[in-house]
Amino acid sequence: MASKASDPRIIVALDFPGRVAAEEFAARLDPALCRLKVGKELFTAAGPDLVVRLVQRGFDVFLDLKFHDIPQTAARACRAAAALGVWMINVHASGGRRMLEAVREAVPATAQAPHLIGVTVLTSLGDADLAEIGIAAPAADQALRLAHLVDDCGLDGVVCSAREARAIRAATGGDFMLVTPGIRQAGAPPDDQRRTASAAEAIAAGSDFLVVGRPVTEAVDPIAALRELQREAQGAVATRDARGRADRR
DSSP, rough: OOOOOOOOOOOEEEOSSSHHHHHHHHTTSOOOTTTEEHHHHHHHHHHHHHHHHHHTTTEEEEEEEOOOOOHHHHHHHHHHHHTOOEEEEEEEGGGGHHHHHHHHHHSSOOOOEEEEEOOOOOOOHHHHHHTTOOOOOOOOHHHHHHHHHHHHOOOOOEOOHHHHHHHHHHOOOSSSEEEEEOOOOTTTTTOOOOSSHHHHHHHHHTTTTEEHHHHHTTTHHHHHHHHHHHHHHHHHHHHHHHHHHHHHO
């Protein structure tokens, strides 16, 4: 799906328990300043109608349902999600090659279709958490392995933490989208995230889009917090691009 000319880097997570609170908060935001993420809690409470209303208000919506199922079921779910007119949908890369290829076939890479990305390792998980579920590789190695798989299956990018972004960017190239949650300002509490970074750190590492929840939605002045994050991200993009031009000389 074509993006707006402003191409905002910040995706605000509407982590609200119901439709009314989510829509009231969204009404305070400007689609030129941010995109919106609708996750499992809000989607379960409010359903697809809320997603359609947000799209009709002009927002690019990231439908963050992290589909992970047998290939046919995941593919049908992605096709249904794409029909809502959203900007981006995601699946768990750990669903494996057959699932990833099935969802790519169900949602072809066209200008009208949403971006389709794979979740690598949740930012709430650390190395010890992975070891407990039988994954011996460190989180960084596992994220890179899954990013390679996602890229090989033709998806548009991945969700990864800023700590893995630099290695994934080097391995996949500039057209592969990196979406980074767990964005926190310096000194801010990590909440239930383990692998966090600031907006500038994430952009410098190669991230394209930053998912921000509580630092905006629970801020005393959410709009001021959003504008500050946007300025930080734009400044980091300018610095990164300038450094890239210098390296190519």
